[in-house]
Amino acid sequence: MAAIASTEQSGTSVPAPAAGAAARRRSLPVWRWAILLIAAAYFLIPLYAALKFAGFKAFTQVVGYQDFGSAFALSLRLAVIATVLTLVLMVPTTVYVYLRLPRMRRVMEAITILPIVIPPIVLIIGVLKVAPGSLLGTPNLLGLEYVILAMPFAYRSLDAGLRSFDVKTLVEASNSLGAGWPTTLWRVVIPNLRTAMLSATVLTVALVLGEYTMASLDNFQTFPVWIVNFEQNSGPVSVAASLLALFVTWILLMLIVTVGSRSSRRRGFGQVTLFSVGAGGAGHTTVGEPE
Amino acid sequence: MTTNTAAGAHTSGGALGAAGSGAGAPVVLRSLSRSFGAVRALDGLTLDIAPGELVALLGPSGCGKTTALRIVAGFEAADSGTVTVDGKDVSPVPAARRDMGMVFQSYSLFPNMTALDNVGFGLRMRKQRAAERGKRAAALLDMVGLSAQARQYPHQLSGGQQQRVALARALAIEPRVLLLDEPLSALDAKVRLQLREQIRGLQQRLGTTTLFVTHDQEEALSMADRVGVMKEGRLEQVATPGELYSRPATAFVAEFVGTMNRVPGDYSGGDEVTVLGIVAPVQPDHALVPAGAVDVLVRPEGLTIEAVPNGNGIVTDRTFLGSLTRVSVLLSGDVAVKVDKSSPAAANLIPGTSVQVAVDPAATVLIAARP
Numbered sequence: 001m002a003a004i005a006s007t008e009q010s011g012t013s014v015p016a017p018a019a020g021a022a023a024r025r026r027s028l029p030v031w032r033w034a035i036l037l038i039a040a041a042y043f044l045i046p047l048y049a050a051l052k053f054a055g056f057k058a059f060t061q062v063v064g065y066q067d068f069g070s071a072f073a074l075s076l077r078l079a080v081i082a083t084v085l086t087l088v089l090m091v092p093t094t095v096y097v098y099l100r101l102p103r104m105r106r107v108m109e110a111i112t113i114l115p116i117v118i119p120p121i122v123l124i125i126g127v128l129k130v131a132p133g134s135l136l137g138t139p140n141l142l143g144l145e146y147v148i149l150a151m152p153f154a155y156r157s158l159d160a161g162l163r164s165f166d167v168k169t170l171v172e173a174s175n176s177l178g179a180g181w182p183t184t185l186w187r188v189v190i191p192n193l194r195t196a197m198l199s200a201t202v203l204t205v206a207l208v209l210g211e212y213t214m215a216s217l218d219n220f221q222t223f224p225v226w227i228v229n230f231e232q233n234s235g236p237v238s239v240a241a242s243l244l245a246l247f248v249t250w251i252l253l254m255l256i257v258t259v260g261s262r263s264s265r266r267r268g269f270g271q272v273t274l275f276s277v278g279a280g281g282a283g284h285t286t287v288g289e290p291e
Numbered sequence: 292m293t294t295n296t297a298a299g300a301h302t303s304g305g306a307l308g309a310a311g312s313g314a315g316a317p318v319v320l321r322s323l324s325r326s327f328g329a330v331r332a333l334d335g336l337t338l339d340i341a342p343g344e345l346v347a348l349l350g351p352s353g354c355g356k357t358t359a360l361r362i363v364a365g366f367e368a369a370d371s372g373t374v375t376v377d378g379k380d381v382s383p384v385p386a387a388r389r390d391m392g393m394v395f396q397s398y399s400l401f402p403n404m405t406a407l408d409n410v411g412f413g414l415r416m417r418k419q420r421a422a423e424r425g426k427r428a429a430a431l432l433d434m435v436g437l438s439a440q441a442r443q444y445p446h447q448l449s450g451g452q453q454q455r456v457a458l459a460r461a462l463a464i465e466p467r468v469l470l471l472d473e474p475l476s477a478l479d480a481k482v483r484l485q486l487r488e489q490i491r492g493l494q495q496r497l498g499t500t501t502l503f504v505t506h507d508q509e510e511a512l513s514m515a516d517r518v519g520v521m522k523e524g525r526l527e528q529v530a531t532p533g534e535l536y537s538r539p540a541t542a543f544v545a546e547f548v549g550t551m552n553r554v555p556g557d558y559s560g561g562d563e564v565t566v567l568g569i570v571a572p573v574q575p576d577h578a579l580v581p582a583g584a585v586d587v588l589v590r591p592e593g594l595t596i597e598a599v600p601n602g603n604g605i606v607t608d609r610t611f612l613g614s615l616t617r618v619s620v621l622l623s624g625d626v627a628v629k630v631d632k633s634s635p636a637a638a639n640l641i642p643g644t645s646v647q648v649a650v651d652p653a654a655t656v657l658i659a660a661r662p
Contacts, residue, residue: 166397172366173399173457175386177413177464187412191403 047246050239058240065237071226072248074139078222079208081143083201086154089147091197094158095189099168105159112155115148120213123148142218146208153203161196198260202253209249315343315500316377316467318363323372324524325358332358333369334524343498345491346529347511349547350521356504357472359521363502364470365389376467387416389468392461392499396473398453400445406432406456407441413464431459434493451482458490462497469494469501475510487514508548512536520544538574542659545588552594552628554650556587556658564658567603567649574657585658591617591631593654598639602647604628606640616640620648 062068097104115123127145128136135141167189174184190197215222221229227241318340325333332355340346348356361367363374365386373380381389392413400409411428419427432441435455437448445453454474461469471490475483491514494501505511511518512532519529520543528540539545556566560582564573566589596618607627608619616637618630630648632640640646650656 165402166399169395169397169399170401172364172386173393173395173460174401174412175366176364176389176391176393176470177460178387178390178416179412180385180387183416188401188403192401194403 047243050243054236054240054243058236059244061237062241062244065230067221067226071221071223074220075209075223078139078143078146079205081140082146082150082208083204085143085147086150086200086204087197090151090154090158090200091190091193092185094155094162095167095185095193098159098162099171108155109159112152116152121217124214124217139220142215142220142222145214145218146204146211149211149214150200150204150207153207154200157196157200157203158193161193161199164196165192167192194260198256201260202256205256206249206253209245209252315498317342318468318500318502319373319375320359320363321373321375323359323362323369323374325355325362325367325369331524333362333372335372336521336524336526338519338526338529340500340502342500344516345494345501345503345514347503347505347515347518348521349505349508349511349518351547352506354521355524356506356521358524360470360472360502360504363468364391364393390464390466391468391470392464392466393470393472394454394457394461394474396476398445398450398457398477400448400453400456400460402445405442405444406437406448409445409456410460410463412460417464428459428463431463432456434462435459435489449482450478451486454478454486455489458493462493462499466499469499471501471503471505473505476505476507483510490514512548518548520547522547537655539655539657540574542588542657545657550591550629551588552591553586553588553659554622554626554628555624555661556585558582558585558658564656566656569650569652571650571652571654571656574655580658580660584661586661587650588657588659589650589654591629593651593656594628594630595649595651596620596630596632596640597647598644599647600645602645604646604648606642606644606646608642609637609640618646620646622648 094108097108123145127141127148131141131144135144170188170192171184174188179187210224211222212224212228215225216228223245227238227245230238230241320336320338320340323333323336324331334355336355336359338346338348338359348359350356358367362369365381365384369382373382375381376389400406401412404412407425407428410431411424414424414427429438429441432438435458437452437455437459440448440452440456445456448456454477457474474490475486478486487510503511503515512535515532517529517531518535520527520535522543528535528544530538530540535544535548539548545551554566556564558564558573558580562572563570564585564587565571566587571587604620604622606618607621610617610619611634612631614634615631616634618632618637618640620628620630622628628648
């Protein structure tokens with residue numbers, strides 16, 4: 001459980017540096033600072049308390065514990081599988097629905113919300129029923145389940161991304177210049193959907209690194225499962241493990257965001273932050289305005 | 292991906308060769324119809340465009356002009372009718388292989404590419420080698436006066452610059468037909484004027500057959516060789532700008548193009564109408580108008596005005612237009628008209644002056660049923 005809570009925390013703490021950068025560029029009214037401080041205190045004080053309780057020694061102990069490496073590797077592997085599959089499935093689907101079946105968008109929205117509503121155990125049984133035998137009992141199956149879990153977030157990111165530029169006109173322009181569908185998707189749509197795809201990636205990775213229920217039901221020792229199992233042993237060490245999970249997730253997400261922003265800023269898109277896609281609007285209008 | 296681009300390259304070979312000779316292709320739209328649900332967007336549209344000609348489709352929004360253009364481009368399919376380019380029916384050809392350059396209303400540049408790469412995109416699809424492509428794209432950017440902006444991304448360009456890049460991009464593939472979908476409507480007035488001249492100049496220089504869709508009559512009249520005025524999916528009239536203005540075929544055309552007055556008149560049923568005390572010959576578009584009380588359509592320059600005591604109207608306002616002054620007059624019976632008068636002669640027509648307004652016997656008048 002601690003792992004799940006910590007990923008959520010890490011998710012909210014990612015935009016903080018961006019807010020700091022904005023503060024440096026223009027002077028914010030006092031009340032904004034007050035809110036920022038209160039919010040920061042809300043997140044940082046428990047972290048600080050946990051750090052103090054665990055002590056530095058506990059961290060070195062955690063890493064040395066049995067199965068730490070394999071559990072962490074499994075989670076990373078699942079994150080990669082889930083992200084790649086999600087993007088490969090969702091990008092063409094979302095673009096197709098957006099362009100060709102605009103009336104289906106509401107239906108898509110309803111369908112993609114299902115994984116949030118349906119209890120994990122039902123999803124697992126459903127996947128087990130249809131999964132080919134060769135996948136049963138392998139972690140890849142869990143990867144497939146994570147694709148389903150990530151669908152709501154990926155769809156929303158991508159849909160918001162598509163709404164941020166005039167896809168229809170760009171696709172038609174590309175067509176009229178002689179590009180067929182696959183070329184148009186690859187050279188025109190995907191490069192402009194980059195921010196949304198990054199956002200979908202970040203959300204999927206965060207989800208996979210924090211997911212406990214499905215992994216434990218499927219009997220796989222992912223990183224969050226490992227932490228929960230482990231926590232029952234000793235106080236400071238288990239707190240250190242939770243903190244480690246938080247930092248690792250946070251660093252990973254920051255890495256994705258930084259790499260993504262660097263290449264997209266060069267082309268004048270808005271800075272990629274976790275939640276910027278929906279609100280940011282057209283990427284090219286937000287140049288130099290991180291807010 | 293490979294199949295598509297290869298196919299694109301295949302068609303482009305011939306097209307580039309053909310366009311290289313500088314001659315545009317004749318385009319014929321034959322009986323095009325298209326419905327969207329219950330709405331008939333196009334209702335048997337027929338239009339011939341000569342090689343190298345610029346034809347503008349002009350009409351209010353919803354008249355079907357954009358649908359017509361999109362059918363020519365291959366983005367929409369007609370329910371019935373054909374589009375032929377250079378004598379060949381292009382209906383089964385997908386948009387990507389029609390070799391038509393298109394400039395869109397909204398900014399359609401690829402945001403992820405520089406101006407140069409945008410212009411080179413079509414050439415890239417035609418498998419032209421990078422060096423050659425770069426050279427040609429640079430030449431086209433130079434042609435629209437944007438060499439200095441070659442390395443900039445669309446968001447770094449102004450609206451007008453973006454549309455110029457879009458024009459260069461459309462022309463880079465040496466299209467058989469150039470399609471312009473309200474390319475100036477998102478720009479401010481001054482830029483619009485410059486770009487209008489630039490587009491027309493380039494089009495004439497290259498001799499590209501061009502179909503231009505606009506709702507702006509000034510744009511259509513100033514740029515096109517011929518203008519087709521559309522209403523409810525049909526062409527009301529196709530004519531040169533001058534003809535359209537001076538001899539409109541229908542009341543709709545007359546009122547859509549230029550300023551038009553509606554004055555009550557009395558129609559006997561023949562070729563003449565009585566209006567403001569004179570009998571004037573009417574244009575032959577009176578078939579549908581029943582005899583009796585009608586509205587007579589006459590342009591501001593088709594009316595005469597003299598300051599007289601106890602005339603049939605009173606000057607309410609006047610607008611100085613340079614050599615001409617447009618005088619607003621309220622006629623008896625609450626009819627407001629606009630009359631053009633040379634500015635020196637209009638000097639004494641201050642608001643409140645009693646005037647006599649009459650129809651110039653030489654003026655073209657049309658009649659329309661009273662609404």
